[in-house]
Amino acid sequence: MPAMPLRPSPSADNLPPAKRARHLNTHLPDSKLTRGERPPQTQKTSFEDDLEKLTQEIRSHEGESMETDQKWARPVLAKINPNTDSIVFQQIDIDESTDSRGPTLRLFGVTEAGNSILCHVTNFMPYIYVPAPPGFQTHMLPAFKEALDSHLAQSSAIVHAVQIAMKTNLYGYAGGSKNPFLKIILKDPKYLPKVRGVFEREGINFNDMFPGPTTTFDNIANELRFMIDTKLVGMNWVELPAGKYSLTSEDKKIGTCQIECSIPWNHLISHAPQGDWGKMAPLRVLSFDIECAGRKGVFPEPNHDPVIQIANVVTTFGEPRPFVRNIFTVDTCLPISGAQVFDFQDQGKMLASWTDFVREVDPDVIIGYNIANFDLPYLLDRAKHLKVHEFPKLGRIKTQRSEARDTTFSSKAHGTRESKQTNIEGRLQLDMLQVMHRDYKLRSYTLNSVCAHFLGEQKEDVHHSIITDLQNGTAETRRRLAVYCLKDAYLPQRLMDKLMCFVNYTEMARVTGVPFNYLLARGQQIKVISQLFRKAADEGLVVPSLKSEGGGDEQYEGATVIEPTRGYYDVPIATLDFASLYPSIIMAHNLCYTTLLQNATIQRLGLVKDKDYIQTPNGDYFVKSEHRKGLLPTILEDLLSARKKAKADLKKETDPFKKAVLDGRQLALKISANSVYGFTGATVGKLPCLAISSSTTAYGRQMIERTKEEVEKKYCVENGYSHSAVVIYGDTDSVMVKFGPKDLAECMRLGQEAAEYVSTKFVKPIKLEFEKCYYPYLLISKKRYAGLYWTRADKYDKMDSKGIETVRRDNCRLVQNVIDTALRKMLIDQDVEGAQQYTKNIIADLLQNKVDMSQLVITKALVKADYAAKQAHTELAEKMRKRDPGSAPALGDRVAYVIVKGAKGDKFYQCSEDPIYVLENNLPIDTKYYLENQLSKPLMRIFEPILGEKANLLLAGDHTRSISVAAPSASVGGLMRFAVKTETCMGCKTPLKPGQKGAVCPNCAARVGELYQKQLTNMNELEVRFARLWTQCQRCQGSLHQDVLCSSKDCPIFYMRKKAQKDMQEASSTLERMYAWVCNYDYDGNFGVLVYRDQECHFVIAHGLIEIKRTKKIQSEHSSAFQIPGRRVPRQTIHKQNHRYSLLIHETIHHPTWSSAAVQASPSQNSFQSNQSVLYDSALSLYQLLALPQLYSAFSYTSITLSTTFFAAFNSSQAFFTDSLTRSFDLSAFTTLSHYFSTFHFHFYSSYSFYGYRQEN
Template sequence: MDAQVLSYDDEGELLQAWAEFVRKVDPDVLTGYNINNFDLYYLIERAKHLNAVNFHFLGRIKNVKTVCRSVVLQSKQMGKRENKSINIEGRVIFDLLLVLLRDYKLRSYTLNAVSFHFLGQQKEDVHHSIISDLQNGNEQTRRRLAVYCLKDALLPLRLLDKLMCIINYIEMARVTGVPLLSLLTRGQQIKVVSQLLRKAKHYDYIMPTYQGQGSDDQFEGATVIEPLRGYYDVPIATLDFASLYPSIMMAHNLCYTTLLKGTEMNSMQPDEFIKTPANNYFVKASVRKGILPVILEDLLSARKKAKNDLKNETDPLRRKVLDGRQLALKISANSVYGFTGAQVGKLPCLEISQSVTAFGRNMIEQTKNEVESRYKIENGYKHDAKVIYGDTDSVMVRFGVTTVADAMVLGREAAELISKKFVAPIKLEFEKVYFPYLLINKKRYAGLYFTKPEIHDKMDCKGLETVRRDNCPLVATVMNACLEKILVNRDPQGAVEFAKSVISDLLRNKLDISQLVITKELTKTEKEYASKQAHVELANKMKKRDAGTAPKLGDRVPYVIIAGPKGTPAYAKAEDPIFALENSVPIDTLYYLENQLSKPLTRIFEPILGEKTESVLLRGDHTRTKVIVTSKVSALSMFTKKKSTCVGCRTLLKDENDALCQYCQPKETEIYLKEISTLADLETKFNRLWTQCQRCQGSLHEDILCTSRDCPIFYMRKKVIIDLEEQDKLMKRFN
């Protein structure tokens, strides 16, 4: 990397030079990863400690100091988290961590994990405990530290470019009239409030100041047509309503300003108002246009224009801007309905939200009836169509045809015909075909996703543990592999055999510990949880061991469940994965089978195997072997001495220095060669992992300093080192 390095003898002088550099460059945006809670906070506090006189004037307004204060951010979307609030007037602090926490659901939010997930790159990970040693070493060690710092600055910039974060947020700010900082730190409602205020001013309305306190009033949600569960080896066409809830609000003029209360409708003509399926009354658009429909029309028409411009645009930067704009417009339109239904909100209105969902339910039912009554053998079609599932804004239809192309023809025809039955701008669209399709339950299904007849676009999964973060990686790995075999290879039996082999390996402790790490976010303090939680108990345990590296509020806590006495609750068996590896603490493999793997596997195989699912997967020869690893930290380990066993047959030996018992002595050469082969395999594995880590850090001639807990290679490297040490001790017992 090309970088200019400036050196200073005094740290205070260094900080003042950095502050002067900021003022000279005069940036509009300061960005980085977790810069609010760490980088800027540390610099401000350090400058205060060293009395760096001019450091704190980082903004564009003279004589206004940059200070830091602690705040607690809390929203339904992001939960509760501690944060630092820093004022730098005239500049936007655009913390990439806040963007990712808000917009993406990831298993880990460390820069290393995020960079690998989106870029396929990793940072030069250096543990904080060795930074001083690297700085005080030689030119080569300081180079390692410099590369670490440079990558920490470079990776967030690459992520910003890849994810178009700044472009998307600037467009969202432009569309909604909300400042960038508020988009990062506030909830969804502020966007709708801002747009309402704009339109209220334009139409000379006054918007009331109101804060919903919540109530016991409930309204019926969207319809979910009862699924006909099963494995469908025929094409399933999907019909979707485009922007269902916004289009309902526009079609029927549902708004605060059009709602009729009490007996107001008695003084009006019948053609001047409508009665919704939820028994609420609204004025028609011909009498008075509502503010919410006007906002939605503006948003959706602007989105349509942005999408059309995007098709014709060739400049890469303008394409990014237009794509960010259409995405911001889509999100803004979809949040309007949620705003009216948020009872603990700025302006809740149950009459609007319950009317929208009531119209939606009727439309889904009407679509189902129209499809099944039209596409019948008696009407000249080859098969009777059947709606096998419907949810909120879409229905899945089995037309009975055997090819994707035929299903697409019928799907487009049905969407066009049924759209004519509804009030504009409500429109039913044909979007995709699933083939094959595994319908597990409500909101749980998987299938190969076709938008063109020739080849599938992707494997689409909804509600399954392939993406959920509160399971260990093993669950997602096994589920994806099984679904691949069922859907892509059309080999359900092969999927069953694969699942059984993984269960066998799990119980025999043959799986890498990186596959068993569970992560959960520490969203509340211990007192705020109703019951004891595994990640909270572990965080407390780690705080006692080393408060400096212990997880803090808002962090995701990685842990494994270790073996313990019968009846010990899971929260008491949570342990730090590194601690478990280094001390050979045995893993509770039965916990992972019963509490992590069994339910997800049963779900996807039940439509195929039926009632015998559990007996096939969770019972049998493959579940009868279980290995327990001896821990170095057990309660009695300090008082007991481990006895040597024969390398060949594992019987106890009288002399701990011997390798074999008298019965295995004649086969000494054979056993020795077998153990030498095991040692060679471990050395080969270690060398491959070491080389992979060297490639990742960009040098094949330096030691590995990486301590990234998000990287499976890190755990594998730790494990193979421990195995090598044990195997080396075993080999020394042979003469």
């Protein structure tokens, strides 16, 4: 670990280990956090204000100190008598273990009182089924058991028992007869794969009865088998009856839970999560975030880079406010209002203390953002490197150590994704980044972008390369980093609460019957398998272990898409949707594994078509429900009826938390029902059955065609309607109908009537519903359309679009904004002409370089160093690495780029460039690329249905003939390296002669006032723009008093701010040319400081005080420093740290000794003229000092008294200066001084507004 300059601290790391955890529970006053001294006051951010409000609310509610031992620790456990007291708890996690009692299953959970519990469930043994061969008799069971043990060749017998059970094969209808199966019960679940392999690959030599491979049945994970047999589902409530369990004594506990007990599996009582048992225990949720001090240009590595801060927020689930907010830091850190700060000298001690904190708080759920792939693995690896041996014990088993291992998650819905998985026994993990990836399609998945999307706010995005500088700074900079870290810990909690994802996942675990942890680690199939096995167990069915056929290549015809009639419709278009189409088809036609018929079975049983069985449109046979009600239809009926009940309860419920639970439940039921069809069609799945999936889609195709036919046949002029209805589009489970009338209410009435009429033509429970109208409606092509969405006739709900590529991240923001605005003009304003004109204007602005850089930026993640094909973002990353390894993007970063003009023949990927580099070097944007590769196709898609071939005129015409290309600087190389920059006249742009200094040519000298005012106006506008953007960034980071460090390249404001800063610097250089020419002022000459005292025109002149680094260094000719009694103030350079500005300005203006050196000047003209030279130089110098853009933030650090004095003085004296200077100097001198007056007023106004003050001027 690199050496770190740490100071002794009387904080947590100096305590004995036994007392450390208790010390962490003690509220530390500000005065004792660092060195026992009270730190200086610091400016609070808005996030700190939120923390302070939370603290005050908690104190007001509880009437006691915020964080006491009782508050941090679990509630005190009441005495339990196992003979008379039952224990009821919500189980949250389940795993397997083996101890002296043999294989056990461990249930972790929380009681209603908030006590943690570990329950050992004993005597449950795993098993599988194999078909009993013909001739197998009961008396053969002992011999078979012995033969099987012998074949497995283990050191001891692993087969506990073999039994004969009468079961029915799930797959295929066989008349309902039961067949004998051998139930092979094993002593340990770890032998299940081996036993299954013996039967499926080899066979067993037993009386020639198992000569070859045999299909096994009910092969499922042991913990799921246990949950199925005990009726246990994920996150439900469990009861341990009195007299049936035994408590574990403290000296024999293997876990850290308050209650530890054991119970035989058959005495366990599981409560279905319905009614009162649908409640939630008071679970503890820990949200945390870490910060690492990385090296320049290298993403943090645990073997080299220290963990410097860990922020923690702990909340009781269902409560709106966290009850723990703290941060562990390496080195000193100033106090943070509303949070505890624990600083440590040693990083290893900090990590050990954090582990103690986790064990003390004992969270049931651990959340964060990217904790699965970064925070948790990094902490474990770092602790291992530092030899903090007790750190990995993060779970609820005392001896179990947490480890991060690589995993690969693969599913059809989410693709293949490599990640890490950390075992933390007894605690649930919910990585909000994984939740975002699985459940939402977003342009960017950074925490900043996600919070902007869902919470409507952004966070300061401090790049990892800056974190080390903040850590190596002062206690104040570490405090700023700590606030940033705390916010990153709090935001995942807010996201979880906002999106209700924990509630939704809980209900999904309850509905599907799987453990909570399966939901993020596994795909959809396991949820259906769990439900299928549960229902099969109830009906005496066994499920075969099937192998995928054809390697997953077998295909079947999908849903019907009615060819769209493209166009722009200015009449209402009604949408008719089938409610739960595929589940309804499966239920209506009794499609299931258990009802599937083979020709041989039909012949054997003598079944009659249409009476006993049906033939589906694609030729498969299924028995009717009168003979055998299918398992899948039964499951779907249960799910949909339960959803109907949940929705009814939701309407009646008034408690917000219970409403959220019910809403999550109905959503989980809907998703679960819809996933059944997909499960049957997964050819690489656990139980594929293409007969079911292909029959389902075949019926769906028939129904869509039938709906079109019925609607157009009934709603026509011949039947007395004003218009003939036309189905203009249909896709999978819906059709779009143009009934004809322009009246929206009438169209809605016809849609409702048509839905009810067509529903009568289908088998129940298939139902067509009228849901919405689109008006107007733009139909682009298959699966691409947009329109105003109406569910009631008086007001539209939203503008809805499908398949229009406005959110793809490989499109720049310009595409999204243009398409969205054009659609709004067409649909909301119903102004197609206006949409065309807007589009032409944007294209013209693009070609003339008038589009803001932020709109052209494309971002992509740098997920690996080498790609098979060259990529624009990887090539740029390598380019940036060669320029400056310290600032180049590292693996895991998002690379932002724009496309610039390249040399002839350059490939696309060679033309990507860093947007900041483009700004600094005036590189020309390849506007043709953006027009042809980004804008053209989306624009054509939305305009072609309306304009036809005329849509091409949007991309060519008068608006595309004016093209502006920026002139690159010489620093970029190429031909520009040999270019010589020539100064031109600011008026007529005529090149000035070599050696000629100045701003204008002789011909334009008479216009100098006009030109100067033009430049001055431009400068003022740029200053206003920059100040507004700067303030916006400060508001985003939560403080108007700190430098902006944010470097979020997903944020358009970042590039706007950089562009405004660059434009302002260029405008400032232009003005400096004007100053030098107009005033003949030498920037290396005298620089004084003038201070106006009051309305009698008293001035203080202070020379030799300050040097300022601007375009050139400005310094005094005087060699002596200005003397203040008791101290010497030398000449100094104003650095870019705000506090240095503040110090110099404050001392310059406020020190009382300076009045003795004052040059007195009365308001009279003679007095003023007698000092005109000194006054002018001094005034000009002071105003230049105050006009520096770097001083924006400096004013916020100076006192209010200072600002008030300045503003009142200059405001009241401006008229005097104006009058005097007009008579004493030429016009150019007066104009220059006036500029500084106006500039200072603006800067003062901007800074003083931070205090909530507004001065009308």
